[in-house]
Amino acid sequence: MITNYHKEAFAKLSEERQNFLLDIAIDEFSSKGYKNANINVIAKNAGISIGLMYKYFSTKEDLFLTCLSKGMTILHTTLEDVMKSNDKLLKKAERVIRASLVLSRENTNYIKLYNEITAEKDGERAVALAKEVETHTSTIYITAIAQALASGDVRQDLNPRLFAFFLDNLLMMLQFSFSCEYYKERLCIYTGVNIDELNDEEIVNQLLKFVESAFTFEKN
């Protein structure tokens, strides 16, 4: 994301203080959702006045977008780090799957924030958000698959854009399934076990098989 949603005053704060503030806001937004989150509560939890909050961010929405920006940067950086290796596509896929799981465990809040925006109802806002959040990652996936296609590492009848789309769909759902309440329960229903009895390795292995075959084998 290029655009800034905070005011100048926020930029002047130490990075540490910025992070402190945003983490508290992210806690509120990810646990209550955008509409139910309360700016006054965020300010109180952060130990600053509501007045100062509005010196940093013009509106509740701007605060949310700044939080989202931070969250997405971290999620994307992780995934992009994995993708920029020289590994073959399927090796990258394995690593990206494992990384997604780790992210879900360690950055639950950011994923919940991400989940929050996917339910955005306002068309224009949804378009703007999607453009900011999805453009970069999609390019990375598409490029990687296109390269693999060129190298003959994957089936030749795949459409790189759509296969990238399907892969990311699976990754998104994996992340949501380990982070967001509804999807967590849904995962339990599918696996038939309690949330604390999930066998991560089995899930990763099966997903890998699924993806690997999908990308590799061509029906004749």
Next chain:
Amino acid sequence: MITNYHKEAFAKLSEERQNFLLDIAIDEFSSKGYKNANINVIAKNAGISIGLMYKYFSTKEDLFLTCLSKGMTILHTTLEDVMKSNDKLLKKAERVIRASLVLSRENTNYIKLYNEITAEKDGERAVALAKEVETHTSTIYITAIAQALASGDVRQDLNPRLFAFFLDNLLMMLQFSFSCEYYKERLCIYTGVNIDELNDEEIVNQLLKFVESAFTFEKN
């Protein structure tokens, strides 16, 4: 869903009138989201007083749940109709994919409603919703795959529960991608075309290839 969320007075209405009312409510909920939806607006749009609205539903939440119930019944019925055929699994998969696309085009609102609940933040409510919405469908998918496994129609190293999960993940994302604003834009970003230029057939074909190979081929 077994439970009822409406009052007796609502049950006494003609089916036509019930549907009329719910459709208006679903319009509001799916276009604004639960929290931003306004019961007064729904009542006004339906041409009834707010008092009568509360004769039909005890709370805003009950109205929403009744809408959701209607929506999910329609979505599930469609998919289950497809799944109960005697076709082989991959044939069923193809039909279920095509059906999902049709649903997205024709029952956008119901899918938006479904999308709305996946962002539920309250743990207990999320669990309850997921149980009501996911249990039945998941069983159908899992059973179908288990049968295919027994018949030797699919790769023998797959875990039916997890492969059902991955398949449904792809189907959910497909539906969301044709219904919900954010996901629609995301699909455009991945495919690189405008929303009205999407090539449905290409998407279906590619997804079929993806799924088919995933389910069929076993790496040695």
Next chain:
Amino acid sequence: MITNYHKEAFAKLSEERQNFLLDIAIDEFSSKGYKNANINVIAKNAGISIGLMYKYFSTKEDLFLTCLSKGMTILHTTLEDVMKSNDKLLKKAERVIRASLVLSRENTNYIKLYNEITAEKDGERAVALAKEVETHTSTIYITAIAQALASGDVRQDLNPRLFAFFLDNLLMMLQFSFSCEYYKERLCIYTGVNIDELNDEEIVNQLLKFVESAFTFEKN
């Protein structure tokens, strides 16, 4: 009470049906208070339509007043029966105290209704209610005491009106203390025992001593 607060249609009902209806209304009014009681609920509990309810009573207030009228008639009849004996005043007092206790146990709802009106805030309504409810009983007490005064059965320096007032104060409080939630707890606090461990006989005996001495002995 002379005035009627019901419509003609109510008078045409059988006495049994009238009582049935009023008892249900009294249940609601005495358990929730006037303002919190719900006419629609009363109608439903009575198994009649709200429309019919309004054929019987013009307003919620009229229904309440009719209930009150019934309750007060019963309470007053009981006390007046006791008072019209030829016993001496203190014998009457003893019997009226015991009768009050029995009323509290057996006609709790009527006493709660009585309690409800003592909190009436509207001046005019309060005056009207008090006139209807208190006039007759007060006369009976005052007359009895005046007679006892003339007979020399009680101290000669008492003012019959005020001693009647004090006596009735004690009786009212006794009845409230065995019927109304707040006063029940207050009685427990004063006696130091739980509500179900109250020693009725001790209370009656002590109150009798209190009243007896108050009425009998004259300081010189």
Next chain:
Amino acid sequence: MITNYHKEAFAKLSEERQNFLLDIAIDEFSSKGYKNANINVIAKNAGISIGLMYKYFSTKEDLFLTCLSKGMTILHTTLEDVMKSNDKLLKKAERVIRASLVLSRENTNYIKLYNEITAEKDGERAVALAKEVETHTSTIYITAIAQALASGDVRQDLNPRLFAFFLDNLLMMLQFSFSCEYYKERLCIYTGVNIDELNDEEIVNQLLKFVESAFTFEKN
């Protein structure tokens, strides 16, 4: 009362402003009753916004309880001041009766508030209120009577708890009779005079005689 029912923001106000606010609220509650009182009206009368009102008190009930707390503190303080003298019991009784009359004249609203809670229908709330309001005063009365009993100042066959109860019953009724609409009219009916023609001194004298004899003389 120990517990606080206001928010921090209210505590920060000057005592003057707190009293100003509470007096306006007490006016509303005592003139209309809890249920009919309107917070918006209170706010408007106090010249503050409804939002600010809710910064001070979380709910209508909390506002009411704060009013009640203020009222009860004043009533209790007055009575307790009288009771902590070294006078003999009957002297104390006289002073407490006179004080009750003064309170009724000067703190009508607080007594109306007290009256309001005695009609509480909700069992749990009634118990809680009674405990807070009655416990302290009852102890004072009971202790004073027990001491008088030990000193031989009163009849030896009295039960201190019950005689305290009867005494307080008479005091409560006295206060209500000079403050609350219904009880005022009832007093007029008993005395046979108009409200503005009441002979306070006669009432006090007669009540004193009543109480004095009740406490002093023992039937043989």
Next chain:
DNA sequence: GATGAATGAGGTTTCATTCAT
């Protein structure tokens, strides 16, 4: 820069009463 008191529009819910059938 920093505060936090203050605002008030807006949303959900209740219920006495009406009236067409």
Next chain:
DNA sequence: GATGAATGAAACCTCATTCAT
């Protein structure tokens, strides 16, 4: 006589945002 669907004013409460200090 009897019904009960329908009304809508009114009340409580929330929270993003402003602004004087």
